[in-house]
Amino acid sequence: MLIAFAAVLRHEGYTVRTATTVPVALEVCDAMRPHLVLLDINLGNMDQTDGLDLLRQMRERLPQLKAVVVSGYLDLVTRQVALAAGALDCWPKPVTMQMLIERTAQVLAQPSPPVG
16 A cells, blocks of 8 residues: 555655655654655554554654554544544545545645644
8 A cells, every 4th residue: 555655646746755664764754854644553563663653753853744644443542542642634444546635635735733
């Protein structure tokens, strides 16, 4: 899904960088200072960091970062925790490419989250 999302967003004119590990994601965050991050809760890595931990770390670095959690595990509690961690929105999987395009534009049009 990562490759498909990246290809679609690049086709729409966005500059896209991907990361498959937490250290690389943090490096990209520091180097690019992105306007928007899409991340999964389940990162599938071995360092025990989940997407919500990563989101918190990114928001510490970039307080006005816009972030969306994309996951197949979005129950009410998980959604509330994601929003409390700084996500502007949560998208349940599966995400269609049309949904990706439309919702990405909507999130980017929103004001940045408050600092603090």
